[in-house]
Amino acid sequence: MGLSSIAYDLGSGLNGPMSISHLSSPRQQLAFSAKSCTGSRACITVRAADGNSGSMRAPPSTVRASKLVTNAVAVKSETASIAATKSGHELLLFEALREGLEEEMERDPRVCVLGEDVGHYGGSYKVTKGLAEKFGDLRVLDTPIAENSFTGMAVGAAMTGLRPIVEGMNMGFLLLAYNQISNNCGMLHYTSGGQFTIPVVIRGPGGVGRQLGAEHSQRLESYFQSVPGLQMVACSTPYNAKGLMKAAIRSENPVILCEHVLLYNLKERIPDEEYVCCLERAELVRPGKDVTILTYSRMRHHVLQAAKSLINKGYDPEIIDIISLKPFDLHTIGNSIKKTHKVLIVEECMRTGGIGASLRASIMDNFWDYLDAPIMCLSSQDVPTPYAGTLEEATVVQPPQIVKAIKQLCG
Amino acid sequence: MGWRLPLRTALWTLRGKQPKATADMVRELSHRREVYSAVPCHLHIFPILKRLQSSEPERACSQNMDEEMNDFMGRKVSYSSQMCFIPEESTNSVPCYRLLSTHGDLLDPSSINELDKELCIEMYRKMVTLQVMDTIFYDAQRQGRISFYVTTIGEEAINIGSAAALNATDVVFSQYREPGVLMWRGFTLQQFANQCYGNEYDLGKGRQMPVHYGSNELNYLTVSSPIATQVPQAVGAAYGLKMDKKDACAVTYFGDGGTSEGDFHAGMNFAAVLGAPVLFICRNNGWAISTPTSEQFRSDGVAIKGQAYGVRSIRVDGNDALAVYFAVKNARKMAVEEFRPILIEALTYRVGHHSTSDDSSKYRSVDEIEYWRTRRDPVARLRMFLQSNRWWDDENEDLLRQDLRTQMMSVLHNAESKKKPGLSNLFEDVYDVIPQNLKEQEQETQAIVGKYPKDYPSDVPLD
Numbered sequence: 001m002g003l004s005s006i007a008y009d010l011g012s013g014l015n016g017p018m019s020i021s022h023l024s025s026p027r028q029q030l031a032f033s034a035k036s037c038t039g040s041r042a043c044i045t046v047r048a049a050d051g052n053s054g055s056m057r058a059p060p061s062t063v064r065a066s067k068l069v070t071n072a073v074a075v076k077s078e079t080a081s082i083a084a085t086k087s088g089h090e091l092l093l094f095e096a097l098r099e100g101l102e103e104e105m106e107r108d109p110r111v112c113v114l115g116e117d118v119g120h121y122g123g124s125y126k127v128t129k130g131l132a133e134k135f136g137d138l139r140v141l142d143t144p145i146a147e148n149s150f151t152g153m154a155v156g157a158a159m160t161g162l163r164p165i166v167e168g169m170n171m172g173f174l175l176l177a178y179n180q181i182s183n184n185c186g187m188l189h190y191t192s193g194g195q196f197t198i199p200v201v202i203r204g205p206g207g208v209g210r211q212l213g214a215e216h217s218q219r220l221e222s223y224f225q226s227v228p229g230l231q232m233v234a235c236s237t238p239y240n241a242k243g244l245m246k247a248a249i250r251s252e253n254p255v256i257l258c259e260h261v262l263l264y265n266l267k268e269r270i271p272d273e274e275y276v277c278c279l280e281r282a283e284l285v286r287p288g289k290d291v292t293i294l295t296y297s298r299m300r301h302h303v304l305q306a307a308k309s310l311i312n313k314g315y316d317p318e319i320i321d322i323i324s325l326k327p328f329d330l331h332t333i334g335n336s337i338k339k340t341h342k343v344l345i346v347e348e349c350m351r352t353g354g355i356g357a358s359l360r361a362s363i364m365d366n367f368w369d370y371l372d373a374p375i376m377c378l379s380s381q382d383v384p385t386p387y388a389g390t391l392e393e394a395t396v397v398q399p400p401q402i403v404k405a406i407k408q409l410c411g
Numbered sequence: 412m413g414w415r416l417p418l419r420t421a422l423w424t425l426r427g428k429q430p431k432a433t434a435d436m437v438r439e440l441s442h443r444r445e446v447y448s449a450v451p452c453h454l455h456i457f458p459i460l461k462r463l464q465s466s467e468p469e470r471a472c473s474q475n476m477d478e479e480m481n482d483f484m485g486r487k488v489s490y491s492s493q494m495c496f497i498p499e500e501s502t503n504s505v506p507c508y509r510l511l512s513t514h515g516d517l518l519d520p521s522s523i524n525e526l527d528k529e530l531c532i533e534m535y536r537k538m539v540t541l542q543v544m545d546t547i548f549y550d551a552q553r554q555g556r557i558s559f560y561v562t563t564i565g566e567e568a569i570n571i572g573s574a575a576a577l578n579a580t581d582v583v584f585s586q587y588r589e590p591g592v593l594m595w596r597g598f599t600l601q602q603f604a605n606q607c608y609g610n611e612y613d614l615g616k617g618r619q620m621p622v623h624y625g626s627n628e629l630n631y632l633t634v635s636s637p638i639a640t641q642v643p644q645a646v647g648a649a650y651g652l653k654m655d656k657k658d659a660c661a662v663t664y665f666g667d668g669g670t671s672e673g674d675f676h677a678g679m680n681f682a683a684v685l686g687a688p689v690l691f692i693c694r695n696n697g698w699a700i701s702t703p704t705s706e707q708f709r710s711d712g713v714a715i716k717g718q719a720y721g722v723r724s725i726r727v728d729g730n731d732a733l734a735v736y737f738a739v740k741n742a743r744k745m746a747v748e749e750f751r752p753i754l755i756e757a758l759t760y761r762v763g764h765h766s767t768s769d770d771s772s773k774y775r776s777v778d779e780i781e782y783w784r785t786r787r788d789p790v791a792r793l794r795m796f797l798q799s800n801r802w803w804d805d806e807n808e809d810l811l812r813q814d815l816r817t818q819m820m821s822v823l824h825n826a827e828s829k830k831k832p833g834l835s836n837l838f839e840d841v842y843d844v845i846p847q848n849l850k851e852q853e854q855e856t857q858a859i860v861g862k863y864p865k866d867y868p869s870d871v872p873l874d
């Protein structure tokens with residue numbers, strides 16, 4: 001269990017290692033990968049690398065086993081992020097968010113939470129479960145259904161001394177709060193000449209879920225990325241979820257913390273000691289030298305899945321979870337590009353006007369001379385997300401597309 | 412629900428009445444059929460009921476039903492067999508509270524003993540200051556000295572009267588027509604001018620349009636133009652005050668037009684639900700740029716909306732500084748002590764144009780404007796009251812106005828001659844610490860401006 005602290009269960013029936021190269025035809029391989037993404041739960045369980053029962057088990061050849069790299073994630077002991085020790089505790093991503101939130105609320109009495117059903121109900125994704133009982137009805141406040149109102153309330157409360165966290169039941173609903181976010185939240189620190197700060201955290205689940213319908217599958221990071229004054233981060237693992245939550249609460253700037261509906265049940269072992277992530281730093285998930293893959297949120301896991309097959313084909317991708325969507329961590333990204341000279345961006349935003357589009361522009365501006373090939377960007381289709389499961393799958397980037405893109409980029 | 416609903420409905424209508432003979436039921440039925448011409452099908456159940464001879468089961472049934480149905484989520488509802496629609500307007504509009512007549516006479520002469528002479532004089536002085544400041548800034552805009560201005564002419568009583576009733580620790584979220592509140596708290600004429608000119612002494616560092624004042628020190632939040640966005644923000648501030656149990660309230664101002672915005676509805680509703688100590692002061696001045704109130708809402712003004720949200724409200728004569736003062740003072744006490752929001756509708760008239768970008772003679776008659784400017788001026792009204800009590804005279808008046816004009820001229824001159832904020836101010840305060848991308852943009856901009864100085868304003872320092 002030492003190598004991988006994050007485990008993947010990509011479908012209810014699959015218990016073995018995720019390699020697909022043993023499958024005879026590419027079509028079978030694609031079919032396998034496609035199936036592995038349609039598991040009805042995002043729930044993750046831990047699987048060892050040695051392959052147990054399951055229909056897709058690798059052939060028992062020892063030679064093959066030594067070539068197989070079932071874990072595409074960087075060895076965790078090399079990075080400071082995850083504790084490779086046996087200490088620490090395992091939890092799901094939504095619990096990690098709650099832990100971070102609870103620790104900050106204990107630490108600072110000014111921290112409070114506002115949102116629909118966050119109090120007695122504990123939050124629609126249980127991120128605030130138990131907090132109202134612990135901290136009281138005012139500090140964990142149930143609001144009426146008026147996103148612009150409670151976001152405005154948070155802005156007003158922040159300007160007069162509190163540190164509120166606004167929970168949007170779904171990021172898409174925060175479109176109703178866009179006026180307050182764009183015209184006031186991002187602006188008032190600047191227009192008041194620095195007299196008033198707005199240390200709010202606006203968070204909520206976004207992204208394409210499992211058949212939630214178009215209105216509940218919005219990717220708001222693309223709408224917020226150009227609002228001046230806002231900072232934006234996207235969490236993708238329990239470790240960075242807790243760390244980013246804490247960092248966002250402690251930040252003096254308004255921060256938008258993008259979570260993903262399908263990642264709430266991701267399980268990981270995180271340290272017992274207190275830690276805070278850096279809001280502006282990207283995470284090096286896997287070092288490599290052939291190509292830089294930039295991704296964030298749920299697509300990180302699709303990339304990792306694709307990477308397993310890529311590695312087995314002999315590619316050596318460097319995978320970076322950009323974490324900070326505004327501003328981009330061009331330092332980490334740049335260092336990687338200087339090494340690999342090729343970039344693939346994998347995102348869940350739409351092709352038009354998404355994070356990928358502006359990241360591409362930033363990279364071109366800054367690292368043009370280091371590129372050996374045009375920057376490739378895989379994004380979702382420019383369509384409202386359909387309800388039908390098969391169609392929904394086709395609107396977001398799937399691992400086979402990533403594999404194909406890398407082959408195209410690297411030859 | 413099937414057939415049970417019709418039966419229950421039928422039983423409700425019999426509730427409270429003695430069981431009648433069959434003939435009565437039939438008469439009742441026919442009567443109902445005449446009254447309610449579009450008879451819902453469930454009333455046809457009556458023919459079945461008239462066959463029931465014993466009233467016991469009916470009464471027992473209906474009693475049980477009543478106990479269940481009386482309580483809707485904590486609110487007791489009584490029933491009536493009179494179909495009655497709440498009228499869209501009541502015969503009498505909400506009465507308007509005033510202490511002074513239009514000519515400045517105390518309507519209740521004995522109440523003079525409750526008035527503080529020094530306070531009244533100070534209020535008057537500030538109202539005159541506001542009036543003079545507005546006139547001179549407006550002229551300055553017309554002369555091209557400042558780019559834009561919004562006057563408060565006609566609404567001085569609301570500004571000063573309400574400000575005088577608040578504490579210095581009450582947090583103010585204004586729209587843009589309330590500089591008098593800031594003035595009362597101590598913002599100097601020079602500071603007003605600095606903001607309008609956007610010079611280096613502006614607290615906002617030249618980043619906002621004129622009249623978008625803000626002062627952390629004086630608990631007056633920086634003005635943000637979008638209408639009514641400040642309303643939920645005030646509720647948020649009140650929520651913080653309630654949690655901290657401070658002896659202070661939040662106050663927010665908006666116009667009649669602002670009550671149409673969704674934020675007003677949401678803010679009022681939420682303040683009531685939360686029990687937030689916040690004052691909602693509506694300056695109903697008759698016009699939202701060119702939209703008169705008759706096209707803004709069809710309700711009896713704004714005060715009546717309070718009850719719909721569960722908010723206590725009052726309508727006050729906004730041109731009567733004393734009435735505004737006492738209304739706000741009492742409202743504040745209720746808000747802070749009882750943890751409740753209060754809505755105050757102050758009726759007034761916007762004598763000036765909406766802003767310097769507007770010419771209101773295009774959509775309203777000049778006679779109407781002149782009438783309110785000359786015959787219903789709140790400043791003149793308070794002056795008449797003060798002079799009739801010999802608390803003020805013409806000599807004081809002339810001296811004050813002369814002094815103010817001189818001050819204003821010097822203030823304008825000072826503000827004009829100051830430098831504008833340097834280029835670095837363009838990129839600071841976007842975040843708490845300037846990030847790398849903005850630093851790069853700043854360097855690029857400095858390089859360009861340094862290379863082609865003739866293409867850029869000469870009074871903007873490069874640093």
